[in-house]
Amino acid sequence: MSWLRNLSKFSNIKSSQRPNKTDPFFLLPSFTFLSHFSSQPIEEKPSVKHIEYASSLQPTKPHEKPRVVVLGSGWAGCRLMKGLDPNIYDIVCVSPRNHMVFTPLLASTCVGTLEFRSVAEPIGRIQPAISREPGSYFFLANCTSIDAHNHTVHCETVTDGEQTIDPWKFTVSYDKLVIALGSHPATFGIQGVNEHAIFLREVYHAQEIRRKLLLNLMLSDVPGISEEEKKRLLHCVVVGGGPTGVEFSGELSDFIMKDVRQRYTHVKDYIRVTLIEANEILSSFDDRLRLYATKQLTKSGVRLVRGIVKDVKAQKIILNDGTEVPYGLLVWSTGVGPSPIIQSLDLPKAPGGRIGVDEWLRVPSVQDVFSIGDCSGFVESTGRQTLPALAQVAERQGKYLASMLNKIGKEGAGHANSAKEIKLGDPFVYKHLGSMATIGRYKALVDLRQSKEGKGLALAGVLSFFIWRSAYITRVVSWRNRFYVFINWITTLIFGRDISRL
Amino acid sequence: MSWLRNLSKFSNIKSSQRPNKTDPFFLLPSFTFLSHFSSQPIEEKPSVKHIEYASSLQPTKPHEKPRVVVLGSGWAGCRLMKGLDPNIYDIVCVSPRNHMVFTPLLASTCVGTLEFRSVAEPIGRIQPAISREPGSYFFLANCTSIDAHNHTVHCETVTDGEQTIDPWKFTVSYDKLVIALGSHPATFGIQGVNEHAIFLREVYHAQEIRRKLLLNLMLSDVPGISEEEKKRLLHCVVVGGGPTGVEFSGELSDFIMKDVRQRYTHVKDYIRVTLIEANEILSSFDDRLRLYATKQLTKSGVRLVRGIVKDVKAQKIILNDGTEVPYGLLVWSTGVGPSPIIQSLDLPKAPGGRIGVDEWLRVPSVQDVFSIGDCSGFVESTGRQTLPALAQVAERQGKYLASMLNKIGKEGAGHANSAKEIKLGDPFVYKHLGSMATIGRYKALVDLRQSKEGKGLALAGVLSFFIWRSAYITRVVSWRNRFYVFINWITTLIFGRDISRL
The missing domain is CATH 3.50.50.100 (FAD/NAD(P)-binding domain)
Known part of the structure; x- marks a missing residue:
């Protein structure tokens, strides 16, 4: 804090009018200790470059609210977050984009019929708990891998080539994980x-x-x-x-x-x-x-x-x-087709390379992992067809899964590995x-x-x-x-x- | 046009419903010949790279409207263009920016109090003749030098690093030239x-x-x-x-x-x-x-x-x-201080490195060149102080010069080298x-x-x-x-x- 003290050599006003030591910065409450966070000891002058920090949002404790981690902020993820009850869950969203794009109106913005901001909805408005609850977060980051057995996702911050910030790696533990990473534009391998x-x-x-x-x-x-x-x-x-x-x-x-x-x-x-x-x-x-x-x-x-x-x-x-x-x-x-991150995940797949899910949108063979939207499809054993990559499919799945997760949470099975015996209710059915x-x-x-x-x-x-x-x-x-x-x-x-x- | 003909192999609709040959593209009037433009003969497949084209907007002829060329689209240039009478002059603006920024409100856009587009005014709205009159133009380009003796400015298009377009050099002949290129942020040589x-x-x-x-x-x-x-x-x-x-x-x-x-x-x-x-x-x-x-x-x-x-x-x-x-x-x-292009111009200077002007905002020693806004200052011989780099100075100068140029044009002295004997009226006086x-x-x-x-x-x-x-x-x-x-x-x-x- 030495630089902060140095800065107090403030002298714009004549000494008699100099603001007293009740400068707003000195009045700030001491910085809150965020109990969820852990980090390596801090060097005196932090140089972030090329250091892999073992930083993490640690697993929740039994007396804490269980944590739903949502990967992605498209139609599926945002509809899910909107529907989740913040009294039951802490909600953590990981996405390279802090807003949802209202895609049906996007074409109108290219020529100025609509303005760009009119079709972008900040996540903090879709689910206000994200910016208000002490255990809920939005992380501007990409998910790089999922460790389903340890209930953890690995992430790296998005820095957009900014000079003053280096990318930062961290992990987030989840009780429930919802993969809603969307899809990738299909180029059919055409060069250029x-x-x-x-x-x-x-x-x-x-x-x-x-x-x-x-x-x-x-x-x-x-x-x-x-x-x-x-x-x-x-x-x-x-x-x-x-x-x-x-x-x-x-x-x-x-x-x-x-x-x-x-x-x-x-x-x-x-x-x-x-x-x-x-x-x-x-x-x-x-x-x-x-x-x-x-x-x-x-x-x-x-x-x-x-x-x-x-x-x-x-x-x-x-x-x-x-x-x-x-x-x-x-x-x-x-x-569209599956994105590289979806292809790289070691999870069951549906026809077409999407993440495989059962009728309740759960990823089989692992606990507490769900997938919705364009990145997911029914596994073959369900006998169901892959749904089209449409906003209305994604939205309906987000809504369905939110109420299912709320139900699970209300029945006390929100924490990791505790929903094995729970009745899930009706499976998801899509009506076009x-x-x-x-x-x-x-x-x-x-x-x-x-x-x-x-x-x-x-x-x-x-x-x-x-x-x-x-x-x-x-x-x-x-x-x-x-x-x-x-x-x-x-x-x-x-x-x-x-x-x-x- | 061979690729266009090939494209007519249109076959989406059953042949009976195929649109007839009155396809809108074939109905287009033959492309208008723009008499002002001259160019080298066109190669069969134009490769723009690294070729300096001798392209130009040629001097106006005595029976044509005289042409005012305005360099810059800030407060001074835009107020001038707004005030110029398009019935008297053709107006050509050269600027790397197709809009004027309403600078007093710019700070509000940084945090979202105002939106970016609310403070940007397209030049085509400020002076509609620019987009409608056959002899008026807006060129998205930088002025690279001025040849005052030949009444010509040299320009290069702005391409923003776009891959599909290479920068393009061209010249524009003027009857009257208004330099309103603004200023450059002062950094006092501080590194970084x-x-x-x-x-x-x-x-x-x-x-x-x-x-x-x-x-x-x-x-x-x-x-x-x-x-x-x-x-x-x-x-x-x-x-x-x-x-x-x-x-x-x-x-x-x-x-x-x-x-x-x-x-x-x-x-x-x-x-x-x-x-x-x-x-x-x-x-x-x-x-x-x-x-x-x-x-x-x-x-x-x-x-x-x-x-x-x-x-x-x-x-x-x-x-x-x-x-x-x-x-x-x-x-x-x-x-702010003088920008590199202003420093490089071989024109009389005012104290502080600005372009020197007399009481009528004319650049002395050359014909038909004026300068307004932050880039200009009174030459020492006028005995006047340099005016502050403010929007209101620039705007007032633009307004003054527009009405002076309109007056000159009405008296038939709009063309190059024809205003030597004209009475200019009252000199410019700034009232803060x-x-x-x-x-x-x-x-x-x-x-x-x-x-x-x-x-x-x-x-x-x-x-x-x-x-x-x-x-x-x-x-x-x-x-x-x-x-x-x-x-x-x-x-x-x-x-x-x-x-x-x-």
Whole structure:
């Protein structure tokens, strides 16, 4: 503390007016000792670099609240945390992201229809106990491995290349562990995708797309840029015709038709959108809706191309038939697969490489481990199909597991290895509520059938668009963001989209 | 265009429903020939790398509108562009930033009181002709040199390290040139400032501060971080006690007292703010106001230290007396000096290294060149003092010069070398309207005296805070942002500040 004492040589005010020794810092209560924490003795000048600290959040004691550790902060993990009772459990979340992304609205942020913060929900708002309860924490870290036999996860902090902080390793003991680590974008081993394409899953992806789109719009206006280069810079290629790819294409064409025409008049005739899909676009939707979407997108100027990408270079992609497609912006959205951390875990697997779970979302063969969301699938012995990687599946599983864990906790079986004899109640059953997608120009598809073969309502058009908006605005987690989404929609309607490149 | 033709192998819909050849892309009007542009012949596959293109925006012809080229998009340049009459002039802006930053509110965005976009105003909204008129442009580029004798500026595009675009050199001919390139943060040659400290002049600075502050708050909560390291991570040091440093310190202490206490309860007792200033804080303000500010800041927990920084390391700064001050976040705001591009220009200089101008803001010894804002100062022969580097000086100069240029243009002297005989009217006179600064906790200073020695109203407290807010919200350029600043203030009051780290 010597530097702190030195700093008290404060002398801005004349000595008679000098603040007395009741300086707020000296009045601070002595720093609370956090009994959960243990650490190696501290060196006098800590140099964190390259030292593996044996730091840990130790196992809970029988008289303490049991601890649920949640890996991940996506739909599944956040819905689970929201539902967990903080009077029963301490909740610890480990994730490289301190917020949940409201993914259905992410495509709208790329062109400024919505702002980035309107679709990001801080975890501390989803489950306030995380920031208030003394035994609950959020750790900005990646899980590097799981030691299921010792009820421990290994973690490393995320530092984003900051110079002043070095990565830090620590372990967290759990009573119950929920793996909700999500999935990874599928690249099918195609070279160059990771280097040159932008995915559309996180807020920083949307930020990158927005920055690049505005950069290209401005650069294409510079004297001496050739016609061909101008067309390349302003060619936006979307690979993958699922809901994300289609919604992003629709948003882009809205942006072009309304804002680019007004605000980039010099280059407006050069900008184009191409959507490349190997099979059918929106394959999970009703045929009539798909046809409608195809017509609408084409009308809005989106070129639909059936093709398979073979290779991705810095300024062009090459299709299977040899066609070269120059691009200025490449967005990749061809579905998801298991992430490297999931593949590396020594746990039972489901078909497709996901973590295997039983009907109660438990990982068999180990105690107190559960898995939900895109990273999990039913083990073969359950005879159940793998569920699609959808927000509604993840959310439903999070909700189910939260109430099951609350039940277990209420029955006194919250601590590690104490739930062996407990009755778990009904297994998890997924009922598909239908699918929605916007296609631009205030039009959307709403398919309320339970399966592709089932019967039910399937709507397309402007009414669907308002159903889409109403459905999502009510599902945005906090009132704050509900308010901001609404305000963003209004201002986009009145003033157009924001084009400052921050 | 071969790749475009290949792409027409579109086959998503059954052949009977295939869209006819009236595909929107084929219906596009043939690309407009832009008569201003000239360029080398285009190679078949353009490879931009390492080739210097002789691309240029050529001199205007006598029957065309004369062209004003504005370098920079700060207060001076933007106020000028807003005031220029697009019926008289074509306006070309060259700047690495496509928006103006409303700097008085920038400190509020670092902690989430305001959102980043609320303080950024796209140039296309400030002067719509830039995006609509065929001869007006915004170029996202840096000016690299000025050839005043040939009425030409040399530029290079900004590409932000994007892989798919290489920097591009081009020249722009002007009839009138306005240099409004602003200033550079003063570091007094202290080592490590550029590497480790964050300035507070651009939106990306505020973004970096916000990301780092939230990162440090989260990392300090990780198991095993030592007490000393926790204190370091959460020690926010501000160097420089001018309005920017004081306002930022005030915002930080507000954030700590309201949001950190609620949302980071585990570490709230560790976070501290230290403001280091070599002389007096807010030296341009009335003594009574300064004393009030000092008391209020101290009450809010801001430690005021008089000291001179000698050296800046990655995790600590060293003061002149040898004191070491560990920090987690370092914000540097010790005034401004001439930027390297200004120093490099072969133009008359004013005392302090600024570009020299006469009473009409003309650069002497060359034709048709003007300079306004922080980068300019009166040449010694005028006998006038250098004006302070303030937004209100820049804005007033921009407004003055716009109406002078409009007058020149109306009298038919808009083209290059044709204004030699014209009467310029009254010279520029600056009248200081006073200074304002917030100090946190809904308190502010308002000093309406014309000079430090002059007489006039000097107010401090809550009323001043509302004067401050009202004054600035009416000065925010667009209704869109006025609306958003208002909405941000309301939501911060109701819901607290946003803490998602995007």
